[in-house]
Amino acid sequence: MKLILITLFISLTAESLFAVDVSGGVDQALFTINNIWMLIATFLVFIMHLGFATLESGLTRAKNTVNILFKNVSIIAIGLLTYAICGFNLMYPGEFSLGNFFGFAGWGIASPPDVAGLIEYADGSYTYFTDFIFQAMFAATAATIVSGAVAERIRLSSFLVFSTIYVAFIYPIAGSWKWGAGWLDQMGFYDFAGSTLVHSVGGWAALIGASVLGPRIGKYHKNGTIPIMGHNLPLATIGVFLLWFGWYGFNGGSVLSADPGPVSFVFVTTTLAAAAGIIGAMTVSWTLSKKPDLSMVLNGSLAGLVGITAGADVIMPMYAVIIGFIAGLLVVLSVIFFDRIRIDDPVGAISVHLTCGIWGTLAVGIFSSEYSFLIQLIGVVSYGLFCIASALVIFYAIKITIGLRVSEEEELIGLDLGEHEMEAYAGFQIFTVE
């Protein structure tokens, strides 16, 4: 810790911070607009955390709301701070020390000498600090994905330990393979904004977490599934719209500049895929259940968004519609599938982020002539193996040591009273559903 402090202090002296050297031939105005767009994308990705917090709490029961909100507020703090301490330098190591699988550029965020704010950094697109803060916001989203799948039964401290390890080490190491110019990048794997690197990486951990924990009490009976309804669908809807809103920064910022062609193109593909995801989920769920299911169309839009994320800059608009529509179908079928194999995911996080993350990554190999389906598949499988193994080790280590699941009694009265001695809706008459 002391070392980090010193490192940071030495490298960040105020004098060198703000000078913009325009002698490099890069236009200062273009540098300024590129940089500010990346910062705008940063605050858009930030608000996705409110999207996750409201979506997850809206789709679960009132008695566990404080707990879910607490997790989401904590995760963003943990994600940002660990990314500053080690994540950023694990993900963008510069040079790898272990083949092209692992590298580490040192503790703390230390602007390269004389480069902070300089136009030379990142080919004149943004500053070192912009680079860090945009990527840091991404890091925290991966951990948040897990939160929904393990909701309503995981111990708070156990979840915080898991998240810290996963976001500090697993996410950035996995990320370095592609975005840090590691082995998958060199092989030709493509993932524009993170269908795999963010959503599947979170989704695999969500799958393992939900499996290791087991289902919530009362969810599965001998004769089938008893749906446990979310307690606040306006809140869930706020969540979905905010996630979609933030996705304009998630995908739009992944262009890594304000270049008019690609950014506007990405806005179109992202938007159309989200819209088509709604229609896809509506079609299949209305057909299967005979009733228009709000939570399905909400997840349908997220499915479309996750689906287009891997190829938002290379997929033609009408293919984006097709990818989104299929993602919308898939998310509904996936929710049904996971319920059938009795993996209890209260908010559908696995179906949205893992199933559609895989679909989106493979879709790049199908709908874009530039990329190979096989290599996309290799990428998907590699990330799957690494994340499954990592999540299993961490979750089991926690289970053996401090324990993973709250007591049956606590689960029944709810984690808000059990873990926090607080109520989310003081004064409201609420029936506690088992």
Add this chain to the structure above:
Amino acid sequence: MKLILITLFISLTAESLFAVDVSGGVDQALFTINNIWMLIATFLVFIMHLGFATLESGLTRAKNTVNILFKNVSIIAIGLLTYAICGFNLMYPGEFSLGNFFGFAGWGIASPPDVAGLIEYADGSYTYFTDFIFQAMFAATAATIVSGAVAERIRLSSFLVFSTIYVAFIYPIAGSWKWGAGWLDQMGFYDFAGSTLVHSVGGWAALIGASVLGPRIGKYHKNGTIPIMGHNLPLATIGVFLLWFGWYGFNGGSVLSADPGPVSFVFVTTTLAAAAGIIGAMTVSWTLSKKPDLSMVLNGSLAGLVGITAGADVIMPMYAVIIGFIAGLLVVLSVIFFDRIRIDDPVGAISVHLTCGIWGTLAVGIFSSEYSFLIQLIGVVSYGLFCIASALVIFYAIKITIGLRVSEEEELIGLDLGEHEMEAYAGFQIFTVE
């Protein structure tokens, strides 16, 4: 459909997409900033859909919340996809084939050959894709306006059919008369960002829809009106603030560039009109009812915003205050008026969007020396006639065929259980108000 796919595929080949040709003399940095501002405006207009969803559900009863949220999520999907399929090319036909009343540039979004992303498009202000996506977000808002006025009693499928037709054909054809350079544009009619083209067009359909449907059960009795209170005023407040927030993109983006003078001017007029609308509505409602009514000041800010939208770039700031203040007065009086003639509009959508849309359009003819009151009036009346006729035909056609209104029984138990078999607030004890 197949034709559309082919059209899109042919015209959008990846190679031509992203090249920015700076030889045209337009500054690349300026092009980039203009384009990114339009995209920022796009995501701001997007979040207005969450504003509508929360405002409308907050101002209606808990038993119809899922239904309203479902409609709002569906509409944005329908609006965006139909605009891609035909709306954009109906609204901006390039050339008219039927006088200056109707034109159609073909199915699908097809970037002009070699122009996608090129700086020549739109005088170097933004790309083809930016043009499309900004306008597409607008299209969906018009349909959403109707949603609130017909809430709590319209059949879901009937509403979806109406919206699809209205947003796919009526909105863009009407829009082409002014923004597509049609006959009203040539006559000198002015509507900067859509007091008439968006708000009145939605508002007229809202009026017709509410009239054809009739009032909610229990709203009007022999001796007067029984107010039906909204179930969640924090939700409604979230809606109003998000709409105001999004309006900075709605009006700010309608400058169609990031030109510092007009954009900052529009921010000032828009803001002051919204603030004055609050004071106007507060003054008249507090005077009339002796009590400070939250829903009235909320609608007052929207009234101010709708009122300034037609002339946000040409109205002097203090006149913006006057226009907003009068809009705030008008919206309260209009709500009272429509209750008196027993047209039941649960959220006040007709008063906000139609009454104040007309006021704002006429106000341009009063407060700006450049535009004629008479021509503004001709525009208002023309749009009124076209929208009334269109909405009447569509609503009646639906009424005759699949039916328009839910059963009395379903209305009483609520559309959430009736149409969706879901509750918005599972676990909460809620008294169902008739």
Add this chain to the structure above:
Amino acid sequence: MKLILITLFISLTAESLFAVDVSGGVDQALFTINNIWMLIATFLVFIMHLGFATLESGLTRAKNTVNILFKNVSIIAIGLLTYAICGFNLMYPGEFSLGNFFGFAGWGIASPPDVAGLIEYADGSYTYFTDFIFQAMFAATAATIVSGAVAERIRLSSFLVFSTIYVAFIYPIAGSWKWGAGWLDQMGFYDFAGSTLVHSVGGWAALIGASVLGPRIGKYHKNGTIPIMGHNLPLATIGVFLLWFGWYGFNGGSVLSADPGPVSFVFVTTTLAAAAGIIGAMTVSWTLSKKPDLSMVLNGSLAGLVGITAGADVIMPMYAVIIGFIAGLLVVLSVIFFDRIRIDDPVGAISVHLTCGIWGTLAVGIFSSEYSFLIQLIGVVSYGLFCIASALVIFYAIKITIGLRVSEEEELIGLDLGEHEMEAYAGFQIFTVE
């Protein structure tokens, strides 16, 4: 009033508005991007008002929700309009007429002749209108801070009178001392984005208001404090995330240009301080109470944000972490302290904005070598004396004349029914907590 109208009308003739003169040697593209960034920051600061509205209503009781929402909607209208009428010209008088303590440039917003929109204004960074609207959004936030501390017992009209006077005169006069180039600015006092000028100025008034009003009925008993729980913690969480989101405009816009170095640097320090504030508040509250308290971590993030605001552009990132962490500790201890001395602040506004505002201002003198701790302290004390005196005079004047506090009966049934004859959650079964 008539004078204002004339002033505005004369100075704002349409012809002079939009001309951008590029002959001054300032790059037009840079001017455009700087200006648009300030406008983006403006809408970010705007949405902080929704953050305050939801945070304050979430942390108080359901029976006072309409009242709090009404206050927040009114304040933004009052703040914006009074700032247009006199605040802007009190805060940026150009020349002082009473030493360097007071100056006034005239009623209304009147663009300097031939300068509106011109690149010469503000060294080519933004237009006159951008300058006004960005500062106007700030003004309204100061008044909103008071709202939370006096919640659940102040009369609506009394609060509106207080806010109007405080935001129209006290805030801008105090602001002129530093940002208007007044005596504290000349002495070398530093407050980058308003730890003192906004947060403490609001915080002192909150302290005086809460003291003069006295605690809510039932809060303090012989043997200690009875916590009164907030009624809607998801709403409070929405508030905190929106405030954090808006802070990227509050701090990021205070750079007063889009200059890549400082803006990205400010994003990093702001973000890390907020994250560290969460961890700080979590640490101390979990240690003291043995339970993870959601409202404390929520206030912890705001504490970190307030704490970094005075020095966001000059504090090294790791020091930002330390400042934020300490702010997180302080806010918890401060909440406990104010409860011990029986000053009842329902939402913790005094602890967040005053305590951490003071801390952040002093921290600039500790962690930055450029600024003097002593001068920072002089600034803190000067603002304290001026705001305490002003708030005392205004609150007592109101108390003597129209009265400050609602009747005991009204407080018990709640201000929603008492002041507004409305319920925030019509249909919900709610237990009224005393």
